[in-house]
Amino acid sequence: MAVAMPSDTPDAGDRQFMARALRLAERGKYWARPNPHVGCVLVRDSTVVGEGFTQPAGGDHAEIMALKAAGDAARGSTAYVTLEPCAHTGRTPPCCNALIAAGVARVFVGLRDPNPKVDGGGIHRLQAEGLAVHQGLMADQVEAQLAGFLQRQRLGRPRLRIKLAMSLDGRTAMASGESQWITGPQARLDVQKLRAESCAILTGVGTVLEDDCALTVRDSAFDDELLPAPQRRALRVVADRHLRTPAHAAVLQGEQPSLILHGSGADASHLPETLEHLALPGEAGGVAPAEIMAALAARECNEILLESGPTLAGAMLRSGMADALIVYIAPVLLGSRARPLLELPLDEMAEALRLQLVDRRQIGDDHRFVFVPQSV
Numbered sequence: 244m245a246v247a248m249p250s251d252t253p254d255a256g257d258r259q260f261m262a263r264a265l266r267l268a269e270r271g272k273y274w275a276r277p278n279p280h281v282g283c284v285l286v287r288d289s290t291v292v293g294e295g296f297t298q299p300a301g302g303d304h305a306e307i308m309a310l311k312a313a314g315d316a317a318r319g320s321t322a323y324v325t326l327e328p329c330a331h332t333g334r335t336p337p338c339c340n341a342l343i344a345a346g347v348a349r350v351f352v353g354l355r356d357p358n359p360k361v362d363g364g365g366i367h368r369l370q371a372e373g374l375a376v377h378q379g380l381m382a383d384q385v386e387a388q389l390a391g392f393l394q395r396q397r398l399g400r401p402r403l404r405i406k407l408a409m410s411l412d413g414r415t416a417m418a419s420g421e422s423q424w425i426t427g428p429q430a431r432l433d434v435q436k437l438r439a440e441s442c443a444i445l446t447g448v449g450t451v452l453e454d455d456c457a458l459t460v461r462d463s464a465f466d467d468e469l470l471p472a473p474q475r476r477a478l479r480v481v482a483d484r485h486l487r488t489p490a491h492a493a494v495l496q497g498e499q500p501s502l503i504l505h506g507s508g509a510d511a512s513h514l515p516e517t518l519e520h521l522a523l524p525g526e527a528g529g530v531a532p533a534e535i536m537a538a539l540a541a542r543e544c545n546e547i548l549l550e551s552g553p554t555l556a557g558a559m560l561r562s563g564m565a566d567a568l569i570v571y572i573a574p575v576l577l578g579s580r581a582r583p584l585l586e587l588p589l590d591e592m593a594e595a596l597r598l599q600l601v602d603r604r605q606i607g608d609d610h611r612f613v614f615v616p617q618s619v
């Protein structure tokens with residue numbers, strides 16, 4: 244079969260259609276996991292004839308939804324797909340085959356899929372069947388949109404975001420542990436979105452014992468969204484070396500799944516049999532950051548949100564595996580007896596952890612800063 248030449252340099256119209264595919268992809272972001280949320284637009288004679296976005300795992304990929312919507316109109320069309328169409332049979336058959344069978348003529352791919360089962364194979368197959376393929380249109384936007392999935396595929400570990408909420412003087416709770424509330428309702432609603440975007444919400448047993456946090460994604464936070472509630476089911480994970488989490492802990496109740504990661508030799512007899520818990524292989528029965536991340540990567544977690552106290556947050560930051568810090572700052576002073584943000588025992592200026600500010604905005608009366616550690 245003849246190999247087609249790559250199509251022409253993309254023009255403004257091509258960019259518009261890819262931008263539309265990127266926006267569509269967003270509609271799958273709370274439910275596609277562990278799949279990447281992909282968008283696809285099919286265009287014939289400058290008219291959109293079909294479009295789609297990734298459905299919950301096991302359901303249609305973006306291309307299939309778009310092809311179903313287009314029907315016969317897909318013949319001779321141009322496809323704009325944010326991620327390379329898959330060439331493998333996973334939970335669903337290959338999208339490449341469907342694009343070929345439907346008679347699609349050209350394909351603009353945003354980004355090559357680093358999943359080793361795909362990794363250029365989709366593009367190659369489309370070209371081998373005579374379709375014109377252009378790669379890299381708005382690739383930077385796809386990189387940002389699928390950061391967690393891409394990192395897990397490339398590095399074998401999920402993307403870790405540490406969420407911190409603090410007073411202006413860098414405190415997270417009074418000495419008694421009292422911490423409700425430092426930030427206002429809008430900031431807490433914003434955290435709901437972070438949770439819904441995450442595959443796993445991670446905390447430490449200290450926070451479970453102190454706050455009895457539920458770590459749920461609450462439906463009331465999403466009234467304005469198009470997506471049905473049951474898909475927002477981020478896994479709640481407790482790092483709990485000695486299995487001190489009580490059976491009645493809020494983090495173990497409700498519909499959302501929970502998982503406890505503990506050290507070897509911990510006694511699970513007080514926990515319900517249905518509760519999932521996993522002994523990490525670490526030395527001396529610990530739950531080290533690298534093992535937590537490896538266990539969650541093995542479960543195909545792309546995005547992890549850490550919401551914990553100073554001990555686990557400090558350990559994760561020191562491990563070098565934090566990809567971003569999302570810090571909410573409330574205009575309040577909690578005073579010098581209140582608890583500090585992070586357990587980060589440093590002595591020399593040379594040890595200081597420098598961060599790069601990548602975003603800041605006001606949310607209600609609070610401010611949200613997003614930083615990335617400079618070594619990342």
Ligand code: AOF
Pocket residue numbers: 277278279280281282296297300301303304305306326327328329332333334335336338356358361
């Ligand atoms: C696409 N279009 O919309 C998505 C793709 O198990 P499966 O069959 O659902 O395949 C999952 C893999 O397919 C996933 O790891 C990623 O490499 C790719 N995702 N591919 O053609 C899509 N979401």
Ligand code: ZN
Pocket residue numbers: 304306328329330336337338339
């Ligand atoms: Zn596919």
